[in-house]
Amino acid sequence: xxxxxxxxxxxxxxxxxxxxKAPFRGKIKDKDRLTLAAMSxxxxxxxxxxxxxxxEKGLYDNSVIVFISDNGGAPSFGGNNWPLKGSKATxxxxxxxxxxxxxxxxxxxxxxxxxxxxxxxVTDWLPTxxxxxxxxxxxTKPLDGYNQWNTIREGxxxxxKDVLLTINQLNxxxxxxxxxxFKLYGNDKHFDVRxxxxxxxxxxxxxxxxxxxxxxxxxxxxxxxxxSGVDEISENAVYLYDLENDLEERTNLALxxxxxxxxxLKVLGVYLKGAVEPNQRIHPEIDYDVxxxxxxxxxx
Numbered sequence: 001x002x003x004x005x006x007x008x009x010x011x012x013x014x015x016x017x018x019x020x021k022a023p024f025r026g027k028i029k030d031k032d033r034l035t036l037a038a039m040s041x042x043x044x045x046x047x048x049x050x051x052x053x054x055x056e057k058g059l060y061d062n063s064v065i066v067f068i069s070d071n072g073g074a075p076s077f078g079g080n081n082w083p084l085k086g087s088k089a090t091x092x093x094x095x096x097x098x099x100x101x102x103x104x105x106x107x108x109x110x111x112x113x114x115x116x117x118x119x120x121x122v123t124d125w126l127p128t129x130x131x132x133x134x135x136x137x138x139x140t141k142p143l144d145g146y147n148q149w150n151t152i153r154e155g156x157x158x159x160x161k162d163v164l165l166t167i168n169q170l171n172x173x174x175x176x177x178x179x180x181x182f183k184l185y186g187n188d189k190h191f192d193v194r195x196x197x198x199x200x201x202x203x204x205x206x207x208x209x210x211x212x213x214x215x216x217x218x219x220x221x222x223x224x225x226x227x228s229g230v231d232e233i234s235e236n237a238v239y240l241y242d243l244e245n246d247l248e249e250r251t252n253l254a255l256x257x258x259x260x261x262x263x264x265l266k267v268l269g270v271y272l273k274g275a276v277e278p279n280q281r282i283h284p285e286i287d288y289d290v291x292x293x294x295x296x297x298x299x300x
Contacts, residue, residue: 014078081217083248084247102152111154168196
């Protein structure tokens with residue numbers, strides 16, 4: 001059995017039955033943070049009911065439970081990614097570095113309760129879960145994902161060498177004349193650094209084309225002065241970070257490690273060649289005025 005359960009909790013709008021707020025009153029002062037904590041408690045209760053049902057039906061011992069998120073938190077709705085930079089809808093670690101865990105009686109004892117630092121991408125779940133179900137990938141198109149079961153179950157090294165975070169061919173950044181990174185990489189033959197893109201390879205992370213505001217948002221309970229988490233950093237076309245030593249992405253090393261930047265730009269170029277050309281969002285035959293600016297189901 002495959003069960004995909006996508007909760008709408010822990011997302012705007014911030015609403016939850018009042019009984020879930022009671023344990024947090026007096027402990028969390030910020031209204032949105034309190035509501036979000038209560039929503040998390042409600043979510044946890046629902047997941048617990050799923051686990052209990054699997055046990056009651058005799059399915060638990062042969063189950064693999066995967067808990068994942070799609071993006072970082074949104075501070076405007078009670079979320080927080082401190083001390084990581086950025087938030088939901090950015091390519092900084094605060095937007096893409098998300099919590100996840102795998103729970104299963106099938107995991108070997110030596111990996112239970114441990115932290116996995118291997119690279120893992122959402123595309124890896126298809127081949128991993130198909131393998132677990134005893135299926136085959138024969139006849140499918142070449143996949144971007146890898147079967148990661150041995151990494152999850154036994155802690156073995158992953159086959160994955162990099163994680164492509166995005167390539168947006170429709171988003172080209174405006175470059176400042178004073179940008180030294182564009183002067184150095186602007187004529188790269190493999191990839192146009194004005195394009196909005198990001199890739200992780202080992203400890204290195206490369207971003208191009210304006211990855212977003214440089215903001216570290218501290219949680220309200222830290223009671224820091226307003227804007228204390230914001231650094232004024234000049235906008236560059238290219239950013240390179242050593243995430244093993246700088247997970248908060250505060251020191252741009254693009255001018256210090258030119259060989260690594262060029263290596264990763266070449267990888268981005270390979271991915272770009274294999275990408276499907278995007279469709280423009282605005283269709284020329286649609287009369288948006290007649291539709292009051294709303295796109296919905298095509299109903300006669």
